Amino acid sequence: MKRFYQIYSIITSLGMLLVLLMGAVVTKTGSGDGCGNSWPLCYGEILPTxxxxxxxxxxxxxxxxAWLGLLVIILAIWAWRREPHRxxxxxxxxxxxxxxxxxxxLGAAAVIWSQSSAVLASHFGFSLVSFASVLLIAILSFEDPDRPFIAKVSPAxxxxxxxxxxxxYAVVYTGALVRHTGSSMGCGPEFPLCNGTIFxxxxxxxxxxxxxxxAAIVLFIWIVYAWYHARKYYSDQKVVxxxxxxALLFVILQGVSGALIVYSNLNLFVAxxxxxxxSFLFGTLSYLALIVYRK
Incomplete structure (x- = not known):
């Protein structure tokens, strides 16, 4: 039963990742109005002709x-009943x-009523939190609940x-705001300059x-510092x-892919x-925050 629980949690995590990517496809292709203002039906039909x-x-x-929502609810109930003491x-x-x-x-409200870009940008962030929560449940399913890993770091x-x-999370929101305001090419086909200037x-x-x-540059510098600090003072704690x-690898790849979006003129697969x-970076930092939270 434990093995089935682990497999189920992994499948649900991958499914949540798929939902995130499909949501990005909807935004990038401008398909949010693909069913008009009809929800949950699409133009009054389950499967439009x-x-x-x-x-x-x-x-x-x-x-x-919808299917992933059901899977997540089942996983949550299962996890709660399986380890009620944690x-x-x-x-x-x-x-x-x-x-x-x-x-x-929020997605339904965006279909039925028009929403501001600021509100729509929060949609991806909420999905990301749900994904990270499911991912951590999956990771914890492989732990010995009586001997959880605790990162011993300084309070600072x-x-x-x-x-x-x-x-x-704030950087993620600014990225979502770029997409929902149609600002992905706001600086033109230039990087790192913005329309020939820095203003x-x-x-x-x-x-x-x-x-x-x-915001992304500040994030990169911050993660470099955290990586160096962990390497220097906590080299005995391999998980940290x-x-x-x-985290450093993902933030570098994130910066490269961000530049490629501009250079490729919004290529869907690059986006x-x-x-x-x-999503990988958010999941990584979620786990790091979890293991230092433990007492």
Whole structure:
């Protein structure tokens, strides 16, 4: 039964990753209106006849999201009943269910009523939190509950990890805001400059894009510092050092893929890779925050 639980949690994690990517496809292809303002049906039908491409993309996203919502709820109940004594499992299970329902309701509201770009940008963030919660449940399923790994770091470095994790979420939001405001090419086909300069008019698409770039650069510097600090002072704790090695790798790949989005003129597959890498980075820092939280 334990093995089946582990396999199920892994499958659900991969499914959540698929939902994130499909949501990105909907945004990148402008398929959010593929069913008009009809929800949960699509133009009054479960499967619309003679659908256009954007309708197929939107319906597919809804169908997969609905099934994953059910899988997440089952996993949360299973995890809660299997390890009722573990407080972190209860928190993760509740978080996974709450945020996948919240992002579903937000998606429905975006279809029925028009939403501002600022509100729509939070949709990806909520999905990411649900994914990270499911991922951590999957990782913890391989732990001995009586001997959990506890990272022994200084209170200052622990706070640093918490703030880094929170800042990463803010950077994710700025990236989502770039997509939902149509600012992906706000700086033109240039990188690292923005329309030939390092400044932009406040409120313009260029300023939104530039804000995300600056936030991403700060994130990169912060992770480099955290990686160096962990390597220097906590080399005996392989999970911590390996965790920050992966975080450093992902943030480098994230920067490269971000530049490639500009150079490739919004290539869909490059953009999906960008979203995939940020999901890996978010999951990595989520786990690091978890193991330093333990007492």
């Amino acid at each position: 003679a659908p256009k491409l954007e309708t197929i993309i939107e319906v597919s996203h809804r169908f997969v999201s 407080r972190e499992i209860k928190i993760l299970a509740g978080s996974a269910v709450f945020f996948i329902i919240l992002q579903g309701l 470095f622990k706070k640093n990890i918490y703030w880094l994790f929170a800042y990463l 932009a008019t406040i409120g313009s698409q260029a300023s939104i894009h530039l804000l995300h770039r600056i 050092t390996k965790g920050f090695q992966f 999906l890779g960008h979203g995939l890498i940020i």
